Amino acid sequence: MLGIHEIGLFILSGVVLNITPGPDSVYVIGRSMQMGWRGGAAAALGISCGCFVHVAGAAIGLSALLMASSTAFSILKLVGAAYLVVTGLQMLWSRPTLASDLDEPVRSSLQRVFLQGVFTNALNPKVALFFLAFLPQFVAADAPHKPLAFLTLGLIFIFTGTLWCLVLAAFAARAAYRLRKSEGAIAWVNRALGGLFIYLGIRVAMLETR
Numbered sequence: 218m219l220g221i222h223e224i225g226l227f228i229l230s231g232v233v234l235n236i237t238p239g240p241d242s243v244y245v246i247g248r249s250m251q252m253g254w255r256g257g258a259a260a261a262l263g264i265s266c267g268c269f270v271h272v273a274g275a276a277i278g279l280s281a282l283l284m285a286s287s288t289a290f291s292i293l294k295l296v297g298a299a300y301l302v303v304t305g306l307q308m309l310w311s312r313p314t315l316a317s318d319l320d321e322p323v324r325s326s327l328q329r330v331f332l333q334g335v336f337t338n339a340l341n342p343k344v345a346l347f348f349l350a351f352l353p354q355f356v357a358a359d360a361p362h363k364p365l366a367f368l369t370l371g372l373i374f375i376f377t378g379t380l381w382c383l384v385l386a387a388f389a390a391r392a393a394y395r396l397r398k399s400e401g402a403i404a405w406v407n408r409a410l411g412g413l414f415i416y417l418g419i420r421v422a423m424l425e426t427r
Contacts, residue, residue, distance in 0.1 A: 220360020221369065224355070228377065234374075256330055266339075272368060275345070
């Protein structure tokens with residue numbers, strides 16, 4: 218009814234894409250090592266919410282308009298790149314937080330991790346380009362309700378991705394339980410995540426619409 222075709226292939230493709238190691242997986246694993254399963258789960262949910270921004274944008278046509286306007290694309294690109302680089306520098310300079318220190322400020326820490334996940338994806342034009350290229354392949358050209366079809370496919374993709382990230386968070390948190398008691402180990406995790414954000418910021422800044 219929505220004009221969606223080859224739904225099985227879409228789900229399989231989405232699962233393969235989601236389990237392929239990438240920046241999102243590294244972010245979830247890093248936060249899980251720092252803060253345990255709750256930190257990894259907050260990162261995973263933030264990433265999913267950031268992806269939903271682009272799915273909704275693709276559904277209502279905002280993403281297409283963004284990609285068609287070089288000015289709007291450049292503004293989003295520079296804002297996203299600046300956010301990523303600043304966040305990366307903050308991680309590089311941050312004081313290591315041990316497992317014993319997480320009880321008191323855990324709520325604010327989890328909120329910060331969640332919002333970083335949201336903004337990392339929501340301000341990344343590359344994510345918008347991905348959904349614009351991927352989702353239409355599974356929607357018929359004459360579909361009567363294309364926005365709803367895009368939204369449905371996007372939610373399926375986000376759902377499978379969220380499940381995978383939560384599994385990653387659980388395994389990483391369990392494996393890194395002892396590491397979270399070491400200030401030196403946490404400092405290296407901070408540096409790795411900070412470097413990842415700075416790298417992503419540079420990549421976003423160099424991104425072209427075509």
